[in-house]
Each structure stands twice: as structure tokens, then as C-alpha cells.
Amino acid sequence: MADTTDTAHFNRARNAAESPVKRFFRATEIDTRLLGMVGAMLIIWIGFDFLSNGLFLTPRNLWNLSVQTASIAVMATGMVLVIVTRNIDLSVGSILGFVGMIMGVLQAELLPQLLGFNHPATWIITLLAGLALGAAIGALHGMIIAFLNVPSFIVTLGGLLVWRGATWFVTSGRTVAPMDATFRLMGGGTEGSIGATASWIVGLIACLAIVVSILNARKQRKRFGFPRRPVWAEYLLSAVGCLLVLGAVTIANSYPWPTNIARRYAEANGIAWPEGGLFIAHGIAIPVLIAIVIGIVMTFISTRLRFGRYVFAIGGNPEAAELAGIKTRWVTVRIFALMGMLCAVAAAISTARLNAATNAQGELDELYTIAAAVIGGTSLAGGMGTIAGAMLGALVMQSLQSGMVLLGIDSPLQRIVVGVVLVTAVWLDTVYRARAK
């Protein structure tokens, strides 16, 4: 007991010496780096809004932004694990293209012959086949890296060329369209959004999950008598989390269906067309929902499962991980297989959104994915990175691009800006980390 009071004294003494700001961050355990990124993103948003005379921060633009971010965000979650283990995957864009093309052919040409047109199982068979293919390609890369000791940079550089070439061979370069009606929902759009009511339900479930997880963590620490966050910090975190969720839902629910689609819908359902037009909210887009679910699952994998622990341990010190008895090669294979599967999810989202599978689908996506992960705080030296950071990184990248499109900036200049931002962001991060030591 003397022991605990000593520690308490010590903590109080230390806390007293701290500035209120430091004390606040220690109490809430907020990741200041992540907070910095959110701040940077808000500056970008407000800047674009100002420059575009209020066109950026509209429900419509923010909703579109969320949909456009989804596919890169999904792949960025996997890229975090790849980079954390000091590897790189340059092939994700090409895997996306190849898997997308196979899924396109499957649902538009092969399955209709077998099952008939618009069969309800088409989308799921297509998606499962795509996931399996993506995992197989990733596992192949992983095995060459882990067991044949070819550097991942080279293996996936080869993959970038091979799978892009293979995409062409599937249809001799022909674009495949249209996609299956149900499959297309994964791309978002008016149909591919869940509407106002469902969005509110999702939002409320998310709030509930936030509160339950905070309570649960607290209970666990109490059980073992570990230090806990102050109660006000717990309240604050719950409140901020719930407000963010509900705010996002509000925005998604403020973006109405376009008039012509709403009118068609009204006619089809025998609803009288009201004076001021019919307001039907989009709600959360399905691809965004997919990306969020993937983000949660990947966070769970990387922080709550043994596999995730091994990924970070290998990244920090591969030799120590090996000596601790971890089968590091198999972990590598699994990471790349997972990356391949995420490419398949991204392929589903982007082919569904385009309503076609093309030869050039996913070109340059590897660069945006890597940039998102790195801007999101994944260290190329290995061992560090978060899923949430990478997804936020993807959002920052997409915000820049959408903002520049909105301002009518030409695409060559867009690339220059994105390149400069990438380098600057990593430089700032280096400075931040050096100071945090």
C-alpha cells in the first residue's frame, strides 16, 4: 500500500510541474500527432472553402469527398502493415486493376451465362472470387519476399508490371460494362447510399460502441488496479467521439437526391410531387460504410490480435522477433495476402463506382496509397503507424485533389502540389518525432 501512495505522490508532483496543455493531453491520452493531422486537414478544408467561395464545405462536396476517398483509404489500411514491417507494396494499383477486370468479366459476362441476368447471387459470388484472387496474388508476392528473399520493392515492382499487363490480356484491352445492379451499390451514388433513417441508426450504434468501449477499458484497468484516466477525460472523449459521429451523419443526411432522380422515384412510388421539391437524403454512402468497417476491422487486427502484435514487433526489430520464436516469414506472407484482399475490396468499390472495369483502373493508386499511409504517420523505418492515421492521410490527399479540381486547377499542377505536400508532411513529421524524443 505504501507503494501505491508513493506513486500517487510522485504522479501528483509530476503533474503539478506540467503545463495545463500537457496535463490535458496526458489525462485524455489523445494522440497529439493525429490531432495535428486533423488540424492540418481542417485548415485545408477551410482554405479551399474560402478560395472557392463556400463551395467546399457543402454537404454535397463533403459527401463526394468521402466516396472518392473510400478506395484508397481501404488500401491504405493494409499498406500500414506492409510499411510497418519495413516492406513496400508497389503493386496495389495493378492488383486493383487485374482483380477489378476479373470481377467485371465474371459479373458482366460469365455469371449471366451460367445463372441468368441479374441473378441475386451474382454480386456476392463475384466479390468472393475477387477477394480470393486478391489474397492469392498477395500471398504469392509475400512468399517470394519471405522465402526466396527477394526485396519487396522488387517483387511488387515486378507485380506492378505483371498484373497491369495481365489486366490487358483478360479482354485484350476492352472495357467491360455494365456491372451487376446489386454489385453497383458498392460504388455509392444515389442508389448506393443507405438513406437518412439507416444513417441515424448507424450513427447511434457507433455512439453506443464508443461509450461501451470506453467503459469497458476503464473496467478492465480497474479490475487490475492500474492507473486510469480522470473521469472528466472519459466524459470528454465520449462526448467528442459521439459529436463527430453524429455531425458526420448530419452532413450525409443534408445532401439530397438530385431533383430528377427524386422526381422519378416519386412517380414510381405514387408520391405527389410537393411544391418545394422532394427532399430525400443520401445518408452514408455504402463504399464509405465499407471503408469504415474495414478501418475498424484492421484496427482490431493490428491492436487486439496476436498477428498485429507480431507485425509491429517485426517492424521494430526483426531479429528480436525471430529470436522470440515468431514465424516472421509467415507473418510476411499473411500481411501481403491481406493487402491483396484489400486491393480486391478497393477494386469492387472503384469498378462499381465507374460501373465498368477498365484497363487503366487503379493506375497510380499505389503511389496515393503509400502517400496516404506515410502522411498518416506510418514510418518507413518500420515499427510505427496507425490505421486511423492512414485513413486520415487518404482523406487529406483526396481533400487536396478535390479542392484543386473545384478551383479549376489543371491536373499537372495538382500533381506538383500533391508531391510537394507529401514531402513537406513527412519532413514535418520527422521534425515532430525528433522533438518528441
Place this chain on the structure above:
Amino acid sequence: MTEQRTPLVEMKNISISFGGIHAVDNASVDLYPGEVVALLGHNGAGKSTLIKILSGAYRRDAGEILINGEPAEINNPRDAKKYGIETIYQTLAVADNVDAAANLYLGRELRTPWGTLDDVAMEAKAREVMGRLNPNFQRFKEPVKALSGGQRQSVAIARAILFNARILIMDEPTAALGPQETAQVGELIKQLKREGIGIFLISHDIHDVFDLADRVSVMKNGQVVGHARTEDVTKDEVLGMIIMGKVPPKAIPGPGAMQMA
């Protein structure tokens, strides 16, 4: 007297080379339960390499390992751990970017009934073990990278004793420690010895060795110069073995002993 019992570990005629270098050349050492055997020799003598063969980090080119008199298949660190062999490496080999509890359980994580990591249970056990080794240790939430050399060392030691080792290998465990912490490690070694654990201790401190070890095995250029019981030899004689490979009368010469003309 010990010769009546079966040795806990017998490494017989072990050889390994890297490229053209015979890092370990036909070396034999053994260890009995409750015994501390010190491995001595200059830097580059092959001590670390020899014990890394026992811990599964390297695969031997030739030779045999017996555990409790039976041939043991040790091809990787997991195999070694199955035989109750735990190792504190000279390089520490801790995962820098995860916290102390994660390091203690690395490769052998505790899990909840749902298969997720039971971090609180691991932290609880870590606090208990670390509390015994290093009562001042408080930084359980920080990556090991942020810790001092001594603290990292206690993490490495805690990890080795956490899983009821029967054979403990300590490769220069006090190299990064101050006098007080070194004394603590000495106490720990004596306690583990009383519990019947066999310990291979690699150390450069000849006083420590005479204080803790029952026997010494001296290596030079990858070969064993000789073995001796600490009570049969003086510090100067042991230094003579290390430096010149000269084997005193009461020691048992090995293949690396200086050839008397």
C-alpha cells in the same frame, strides 16, 4: 561428485562456420541442474555463437546436443523454448517499439477466450515480475525504446524467467548495468540456482564469475581451451587460460589448449 548425475545440457563437438570463419570449432560444454557454468574468452572467441546454437538462433554444422541425456532437435528458437531453454542475448533482442508487457510475452501472448490479446492480464503479470526485479520500474505504457539500458536489461531478464526456464543462458547480462543493478542480477542468479535451474553465464567480470559460477569453460578462437571448477583454480590461472590458452594442472584441457612442447 556431479559426474554421477545426468547433465541437464550436453553440447558435444559443436562446430559452425560463417563463410570461411570457424566461429565455433569442435566445442563441448555441459551443465548440471542448479549449476552455474561461466563461459569465458576474448571478444570473438565464439561464446555467443556457441550459446546461440543452444538457443536455436543458429543451426550447427556439426555436433550433438543432449538435454537430460537425450538427443534434442533444436532448429529454431521455438524448439529451444520447448526444452525450457530461455536466453538473454548480448544484444538484448527486445522489440523496441512495443511496451514491456508485450516484450515479456512476445511469441507467447496471453489471450482472452475470444482469441484477442489479454493486454491487461499481461500487464498485471509484467508489473508483478518487474516489481520483483526492478521495483522502481514504472514505465509500463511506453515502448521499450524509450527506456534506459538498465531498464531494457530488466525487461530482457524478466522475459527469460517468466516462463519457468530450466536452462537459462545469460550473455553478458550485466554489461549495461550499474553496480547496484549488477548486484541485483547476482542475487537473482543465486536464487535461480537454488531453484535448480542450470545457468550458462557469459561475463567479462572475473570477480563476478568467481562469485557466482561453479565451473568455468574457457574459449579461444572458437575452440574450448579447458574446463575447471572455480574452487580448483585461481583468477590468474583462469586469465592465463583466456589469454594464452595455458591450462592449469587441475583443469581439464580441451581441443583449444596450448600445446606444450
